[in-house]
Amino acid sequence: xxxxxxxxxxxxxxxxxxxxxxxxxxxxxxxxxxxxxxxxxxxxxxxxxxxxxxxxxxxxxxxxxxxxxxxxxxxxxxxxxxxxxxxxxxxxxxxxxxxxxxxxxxxxxxxxxxxxxxxxxxxxxxxxxxxxxxxxxxxxxxxxxxxxxxxxxxxxxxxxxxxxxxxxxxxxxxxxxxxxxxxxxxxxxxxxxxxxxxxxxxxxxxxxxxxxxxxxxxxxxxxxxxxxxxxxxxxxxxxxxxxxxxxxxxxxxxxxxxxxx
Amino acid sequence: xxxxxxxxxxxxxxxxxxxxxxxxxxxxxxxxxxxxxxxxxxxxxxxxxxxxxxxxxxxxxxxxxxxxxxxxxxxxxxxxxxxxxxxxxxxxxxxxxxxxxxxxxxxxxxxxxxxxxxxxxxxxxxxxxxxxxxxxxxxxxxxxxxxxxxxxxxxxxxxxxxxxxxxxxxxxxxxxxxxxxxxxxxxxxxxxxxxxxxxxxxxxxxxxxxxxxxxxxxxxxxxxxxxxxxxxxxxxxxxxxxxxxxxxxxxxxxxxxxxxxxxxxxxxxxxxxxxxxxxxxxxxxxxxxxxxxxxxxxxxxxxxxxxxxxxxxxxxxxxxxxxxxxxxxxxxxxxxxxxxxxxxxxxxxxxxxxxxxxxxxxxxxxxxxxxxxxxxxxxx
Numbered sequence: 001x002x003x004x005x006x007x008x009x010x011x012x013x014x015x016x017x018x019x020x021x022x023x024x025x026x027x028x029x030x031x032x033x034x035x036x037x038x039x040x041x042x043x044x045x046x047x048x049x050x051x052x053x054x055x056x057x058x059x060x061x062x063x064x065x066x067x068x069x070x071x072x073x074x075x076x077x078x079x080x081x082x083x084x085x086x087x088x089x090x091x092x093x094x095x096x097x098x099x100x101x102x103x104x105x106x107x108x109x110x111x112x113x114x115x116x117x118x119x120x121x122x123x124x125x126x127x128x129x130x131x132x133x134x135x136x137x138x139x140x141x142x143x144x145x146x147x148x149x150x151x152x153x154x155x156x157x158x159x160x161x162x163x164x165x166x167x168x169x170x171x172x173x174x175x176x177x178x179x180x181x182x183x184x185x186x187x188x189x190x191x192x193x194x195x196x197x198x199x200x201x202x203x204x205x206x207x208x209x210x211x212x213x214x215x216x217x218x219x220x221x222x223x224x225x226x227x228x229x230x231x232x233x234x235x236x237x238x239x240x241x242x243x244x245x246x247x248x249x250x251x252x253x254x255x256x257x258x259x260x261x
Numbered sequence: 262x263x264x265x266x267x268x269x270x271x272x273x274x275x276x277x278x279x280x281x282x283x284x285x286x287x288x289x290x291x292x293x294x295x296x297x298x299x300x301x302x303x304x305x306x307x308x309x310x311x312x313x314x315x316x317x318x319x320x321x322x323x324x325x326x327x328x329x330x331x332x333x334x335x336x337x338x339x340x341x342x343x344x345x346x347x348x349x350x351x352x353x354x355x356x357x358x359x360x361x362x363x364x365x366x367x368x369x370x371x372x373x374x375x376x377x378x379x380x381x382x383x384x385x386x387x388x389x390x391x392x393x394x395x396x397x398x399x400x401x402x403x404x405x406x407x408x409x410x411x412x413x414x415x416x417x418x419x420x421x422x423x424x425x426x427x428x429x430x431x432x433x434x435x436x437x438x439x440x441x442x443x444x445x446x447x448x449x450x451x452x453x454x455x456x457x458x459x460x461x462x463x464x465x466x467x468x469x470x471x472x473x474x475x476x477x478x479x480x481x482x483x484x485x486x487x488x489x490x491x492x493x494x495x496x497x498x499x500x501x502x503x504x505x506x507x508x509x510x511x512x513x514x515x516x517x518x519x520x521x522x523x524x525x526x527x528x529x530x531x532x533x534x535x536x537x538x539x540x541x542x543x544x545x546x547x548x549x550x551x552x553x554x555x556x557x558x559x560x561x562x563x564x565x566x567x568x569x570x571x572x573x574x575x576x577x578x579x580x581x582x583x584x585x586x587x588x589x590x591x592x593x594x595x596x597x598x599x600x601x602x603x604x605x606x607x608x609x610x611x612x613x614x615x616x617x618x619x620x621x622x623x624x625x626x627x628x629x630x631x632x633x634x635x636x637x638x639x640x641x
Binding site: 065066067087090091093095097099101102103105106110114115117118119120146162 | 481
């Protein structure tokens, strides 16, 4: 039993389980993007989902946040069925998409405030939270500039702030540090570590193995839509007799270059 | 739907209208330029300086004398004046207020007796039957207000005592009643159509905005928040209705600067704004349909002309046969505003009611169709 029916979202959240995926399948015509994937992510866990291009990471996240409907199988986020209780799931989650979409004609602050308003945050609390996020993500001095004038790294940091402005219980971060310079990446890592310290459940997809190794409590490696390995970074390295996660990854998924679907 | 979310999304759209140069141009600068250019180009056409003046004479003389006919004949032979025949005062007053004539002269019932009394006793004024010609003049014409009374008196003198100037007569020229008459220029006929013309282009800005948000993944990003599709659609509708209100205010203000001053009350302007808001809903609907069909922002711009061009030709300031035009929603707003501002229709007239009713039905239908088509095909 994943959840018990209660009146409020917070009360409904399962005390220990953050996300449960059971036998999930997603087909796009003749392509199987997610192939009978089963997975449990604990509440407060930072879980990294690794896989080559087109392995099914983003598709899985899209199903979990309601952007795609699964062909079969079930998924529960915070104890709520993503097929039947998406409204409740949306109130729990913060999603930072891979493409980092932002409204170019709004300032950084306005973009973040907009998403806070969409989550129904009261004005005073929203202002306080936006100030805090701008500070933590080193965006303060850029807050009043239009986002269309931001560099790629600034856009990604603003996008993270937009995803997490409502202080969600569960965060989906889809390649949040891609194309960032080392300084920006470190700043985002610190921010993600802070989320973990606050007891948030974080699902992180990344192509940076070092990032996964540094941040994740557990790592799941998927390939061709299937979960092929799961464990703590140390467990994966020991089990595969590798020095680091990159070696584990290459050993399990091969060295052939993949094209995205 | 949630009011706070709709307001947050609406603010975003309004900010875009002011900050995105392409949207700012199409939504607000374009109507401004259009009104000024057309106003300056066509504002003078139809209002050139007059060299002769149309004067209505209403002959109320009930006597059997010929003096009234003589007087009318003499007025007609004056080079400055052109007599237009009217049988009733109401029609003449309407035409004066619409600027079709410049003055009304009413010959009183005892005109013949008065003239006769003068001829019987030219030097004994106590025996005269005094009377006066009633005058209604276009207050906007300096020449007619200044020159017509003395010209008419001269014609009277010439009628009764030819060859004598400055004679004292029992018939006087009454204190003229000044009427504000409108003179319609080519631009005046275009102004109501400009409201529809500017609003039609909302189809393009909505289609571009939705397509761009879709292309960049912003709509999906909004979809993972508690905001519903209804909130998003309502925000597009309300923000564009506000832009339409701004367009209408801009067009009326600039049109007034370049000479469009219809003699209508505040309530007519209120109706105009109301109709502009309703018509904006229709264009948002067309914009959503366009965004659903378009694969990207560029193609949205092209496809939007499928809805813009027919509406432009059949329902703005371009005169087309009604049989064809009535299929374009823009026809109904232009027809209603033309009736209100140029034809002097009351806001409670059947024409306005019919146009408004058809516009409301068409706009709501197109908007709902837009929402349905977008939900089915738009966010793929």
